[in-house]
Structures are given as C-alpha cells and as structure tokens.
Amino acid sequence: MAGGFDAIVVGARCAGAATAMLLARAGYRVLMLERARFPRDTLSTLYIHQPGIALLHRWGVLDAVTATGCPPIERVVHQVDGVRLAGSVPPVDGIRAAYAPRRYLLDQILADAAVAAGVDFRPGCTVEDVTFTDGRATGVRWRHGGRTVPERAPLIVGADGMRSRTAAATGAVLLAAHPLLTCVYYTFVAGVDAGFEAYGTTGRWAGSVPTNDGLTLVATYFPQSEFPAIRADAHRAHHDCLRTVAPGLYERIAAGTPADRLYGSGDQRNYLRQAAGPGWALVGDAGHHKDSITARGITDAFHQAQALADAVGTDLHDPTRLDAALAGYAARRDDLVRDGYRDALATAALRPRRRLRLLRAVAADPALTERFLATMAGIRPSGDLATPDLTAAVRH
Template sequence: MVVIGSRVGGCAAAIPLARAGRRVIALDKMSFPSDQLSTHFLTPTGVTEFAKMGALRRILDECDPTRVHHINVAAEGIEALERMRPGDTGVDFGVCIPRDQLDVCLVATAREQGVDVREKSAFQALHWRAGRVSGVRYRDPEGQLRDISCRLVIGADGRRSTVAAAAGASRPYRMSRNGRGLVFRYATDPRAGEGGIETDTFYQWREGESFGLVFPIAPKGRMLVLFMGPREEVSEARADGEAYWQRKLAQHAGLRARVAGTDWTAASKIRSTADCTAFFRASSGPGWSLVGDAAHFKDPVTGQGMRDAMWMGRTLAERVLPHLDDPLATDRVTRAWERHRDEHCLPAYHFANLDTRVERQSPALCELVRDAGRTTGPDLTDVFSRARTPQQIAPLPRLIKMVAKAMVSGERPRRETIARAVPELRTELEIRRERWRGRFRETQLVFGSDHPDPEMPTPPAVLAIDDRDAHAGSTAAAPVGVAA
C-alpha cells in the first residue's frame, strides 16, 4: 500500500496496515519537523486515537503537553464548566500540541511499527491499469522520478489533495462557505505553575459576533490564544496585528482576565487564515481512497479536524485489511467505508456550519448553556468529544424547552427570540430529515447550514499514467517498486 501524506491521517492509516504485516510506503513532500496551520485541539477521543496508533506514550514524553480535563463554554456571559467524557480506552484528558512537535512523534511511531516513511518525496501521478489505480509516481529527494506498484493508494495529502486531483475527484460534491476567520498566536501562560482549574480547562467565549479561545498547549506552561471573528477581520489582523490583538482583548472580557499578565512582546507572531471552506469529496474509487482533509473538511471553529483525520485513517485501514488481496472486494469496502464516514461526520459538519455563522448567540443556545451549567458532568461538551451528536445532546423537546425558557426570562426581546428560534428549528428538522434519508454523496443543501458562494482553490495539475504506455517506454522513471 502507498499512503500519500504522513501526518495525522496518513499515519493513522499506515500504522494498522503495517502492524498487520503489509508493506506500507508513506510519501510526504515535506521533511519533519515542519509546521502546519491547525487548531491542534483534541479531547479525550482524539487522544484515544494516539493510543490506538501506539503513539501516546511517545507524545506525552517528548511533547510534555498539559493534560486538560475540562471545557468552559461561555455564551453572552452565561457559563458552563464541564469535565470531558473519557474515550473508549479510558483516556480522560485532552491535549493541544503544535504540529511541528506532534507530527515528528507520529512519523517516528509509524517507522517504529514498520511503515517506510519517505520524506521530501513528492507525489506526481497515479498509474492506471484496466481502469483501476495500480501504483504511483513520485519525485525523490534527489529529484529522480520513481514508480511504485501497489494494491491501494490512500491520499492523506490535505485539502488541496493531488491524489484527489489525479483520481478526478478534486471538485467537492458538497461545499459550504465559512463565515469566520482564524487569528491566533502562542504565548507563555501567566497562570502556569499555579495548579488551578484555569490550566486544566479549554476555554471558549462566545460574545457578540466573535469567539475567543484559550487552550493550554505543549510544552507545559504555554498557551494558544485564538480569535474567530468575521472572516473579513483577517485582513485587519494582517494589516496591523498588534492593534487588532488589543481590540479583540478588549472585546472579550473573560478571555482578557484569563490571560492577564501575558507578555505579548515575547509571544509568537500572529498567524491567520480566512480560507476555511467546508466540503465533502468523493473519497473512494477503483484502487484509491482519501482520508483526512483530503476527503472531508469542516470549519475549524469546532476543532474536529485532527480527530476526524485519525479516525478516518484508522477505520479505513481496519475495514480494508481483510480484503486487500481481492481488488473488487477492496473497492466495495472503500465505498462502504465512505458512506460510513459521511454518517459519522455529517452531524459535526452541520454543527461547525452553524457555528461559523457570524451573528450573536441565540437566546435558545444561551439557555442551553445555562441549563448545562447546572452540573459539571459532560453534557454540551459531548459535541466536541463526539460522544453524542448535537441532535442527541439537544433533541427537539429540549430545544423547544430552551426557547420557552428564553421567552420567560425576558433577557432578550421575545420578538428576537421567536425570530431566531423559527429558522433554527427548521434547520434542525432538515438535518434530521437528511440523516433519515441516508443518501450517499448527498448534494441537497440544508437550509441554515450549508452556506452559499463557497471558495475552493484551483486543483493542482497532475498526470494520469496508463501502465500500457509506461511499459512501452513512453515515460521516464526509475524501475517500479512494489508495496504489498
């Protein structure tokens, strides 16, 4: 097998295959360590994926992350502090690790478990034989073109996937425009060493049209501070980052109090992106499959990308392993896996789409946070840990009850409460109807969730190589290798 991309999704796919005795070659155009724009937020279910890869001990030892047990959500001044639900292996903490640290550990773990990871090796083309992918062409670190024959190619090469382009699947069949941008930086945590709840908590403040977040990260004593306002704010941050930063601190009083005493002159540079269009791609075909951001990307407002990439890689590998010696069976399994992937990821996709709308938090959501805040057990935070879907956390009777509470409380005008509740309930009904229909590669958009005018970059130019031509000598490359 050949895996293109050896970060979270690629390693998660490659490791189970190699562990089962298959020869696996993972190609990555980068060398490690290298950075990657990412929120790198993981709840216990994400950390559990590290454990299933066999990477957790190495990550804890080498990255030394703060082990976080709580999430605090604040909506328009109403707060809920919850302890996160443990994963299915008993892991009860989350972590936040910058990618230049994390990916080194994953690559080392993959090599330790038998994956042939080749850095500075850039994928160039797919080989085809009788309508099925039969191998890959890549450029090695010395610039030499080389070919590998294989039973299956897994693309884990990100949103601008060259594997997707080579397979003719670059254009997503479903897309949604993001309303929010991301602006963030790293700094020394002024609460480090105090041993209080603040350094054991992922914080999220939802105020007006803006989100503010603070995550303890690796190594211990550092933090990530992130603002997610309207995507147009990214231009402001790039024009005058420090002025933007001070304006956002003034906007989020709770965040400002949490980071009070930070020496911003010693903080990292400010980083940003407004390029966060959500999408689903066709992710399986004859002899190929896609995982991670190459397959499906949701708005990072919910911090689900890394966890989902690892889940995709692992579950794909587990499903194809018994069938790899039968090409037709392998292709049937990858298609069935893609359907399962969609069922698993659609609820989080819609949740992220709802959160990326630039608007004040609704009265019903504020009441939901208030209701959850009555205890410290896992409730709303299950949406981040993926223990339950948003629809399971807030079934229609609970949503209607929260609307009624908002009407009674009178904190917001009743007309506003009704005006927000009616379209929100319609959206929730359409999300449930879509799940009930269960259509494969659904293209019908959901009112209030899928946002119009998405932007996607031009797909990369790639070659398609018919092996009959290659054996005839029409392509120049080093001798063909084999990955079992």
C-alpha cells in the same frame, strides 16, 4: 523496489501517518511519501478532543504524546455573551483528558510509530500524479531530488491535505461545498493560567488552549467577510477581540509573556469529497475539510485512518473485495463527519446568540452541561440536545 508495496500513502501527518501505521500493523507493506521534511510545524490550534485521544491510547502512542510535556486538559469553559458553561466531558474508553500537543511533536510521533510498524517513510518526496490501469488507481509518480520515480501498489491513499493532489488526480467528486466562513489568528503566550476556554459573541470568537513548554495558544476568530480589514492590522484585531469578547482571559494573558509571532489563516475551506474509488481512498483533509473553530480535524483524521484500516481488513489483494471494502469506508467516512460538519458550519457562522436560551437552560443544570460539552467534543451527536427535557427548558 517496483511493485513491492501493498499500499502507498501520500502525506505523513495525522491522517497519513496514522493510516500507514495501521495498515502496516495489519501486515501490509506500506510506502509513505511526504513532501516536507520532519519535524515541521503546520498551522493548527492543536486541540485534540477525548475521542481522538482515546484512539492515540488505543494505538499505543499516547504515552509518547504526554511525554512531550503537553498538559492534560480536563476542564472546559464555553461562554457566550456572559452565559457561562464550565465542566468536564464524560470519559471516552476511560480517557478523561484532552491534549493539545504542538504539531511538530505529534506528527513526528505518528510518523515514528508508522516506521516502527514497518512503514517505508520517504520525506522530501512529492507525489506528482496517480497512475491508472483500466480505470483503477495502481500507482503514483513521485519526485525526489530532480528524479521522477514510478511506484505501483493495489491501494493508493491520499492523505495530502486540503490541496490534495491525489483527490485531483483521482477525480474525487465534490459531494458538498460551503463558502469560507471565518478567518483565524493565534499566537503563544508564556505564564498564562488558562484552560481550554472559548468565548463567543456575534461576529467574534476568542479562546485559549494550553500546550507544550508551559505555553498557552491564544486564538481569535472573525467573519471571513472582514478578512481584508482584519489582515490589514491583525495584531490590533486579535488584541481588541480578546479584550472585548474575553476580558477575564485577556487580563490573564496580559500578565503573561508573548512567546511567538501571530499566525493566521483566511483559507479554511468547507467541503466533502468522495472518499474512495477503485484502488484509492482519501483520509483527513484530502477528503473533507471544515472551519477549524470546532477543532475537530485531527480527531476526524484519526477516526478515518481507523475506519479505512478496519474496512480494508484482509481484502487488499482481491480487487473486487477491495472495492467493496473501499465503498464501505466511503459510506462510513460520510457518517463519521456529517454531524461535525454541520456543527462546524453552524459555529463558524459566528452567531452564537441564536443559542442563548439553550445555553442558559444548559448552564443551570450540571448534567445538561456535561451533555452539551460532550456534543462539543464529538462524543455525542448534537441531536442529543434536542431532548424533551431540554426543549421544554428552552420554551420556559
């Protein structure tokens, strides 16, 4: 079906499937190519903040997510060196709860929603290259079963993750890059009474996230500089971190039943790439990646999918208008991720004691606690904490 598509989306997880679904709902013919075969898990601590859940609700897929049985998460604990903040975040478009669905469930639900919107979804197909005409991206070459297939479309969307082939092929310029900051390990435990809880001290971070099947994901973070030593005995490091940084949580976990192996990653890059150019755009990790410690990647991918679909609007078939729309998307993407990128770099430095005075002042006041938790959820910009009342409270 050469030339039969308006857009080709490379990658079918939370960025790609959401983008393909929204473009198809706007009336475009969309081809979505995915190297993997679904359902397939991927590394993730799963947590989706309320703004991401609000988008799932707006797109009509939240019911399918909640039907998987992952519990609503309304209360949050954030504790640094004994200073404890506990509360709930303000609602976003009426959504109070966060959720943490397993990725093999979430990504399948989004891909199904894309197919229901009319997307031609081809799993097991690897995009090898982007093709260009007079400097414009005008197609891709993809491989399936030993055959290489060319396909053309006026819009090529790279949603192919941190090692994006699309970003490399389009020559997307690196706008910012920072060193690796943490390494992370996590596993799943049954029968644990825990909510979304995060505990930090210098050089260590531990937390819990309730997910499907009555399981709790238990995660620990360490400085990247310690990765070789941590990796040498990751089980001991994970266990010791929980016991020392989050002793109360540790006791509840010890009363539960281990339900999976330990997963880990020391490759959580921090960068911002140019988000769009003539005939192409990047969404999700393909264009921007940051340390997972603030759990923003999925929500960011959803925002970017919506922003790209909004920007393209009805302009896809006029190259001049499409380029203006893509430039608008690129600027909007940078605005959407700027604050969260800064927050992730600051949190992943694993020096939370720097904020201890601020946290003490916040913990003493329920309204400030709600405001703080709202900034952590990405509902309010972190600059909202630099208000005169809080600045004065920190001084005293």
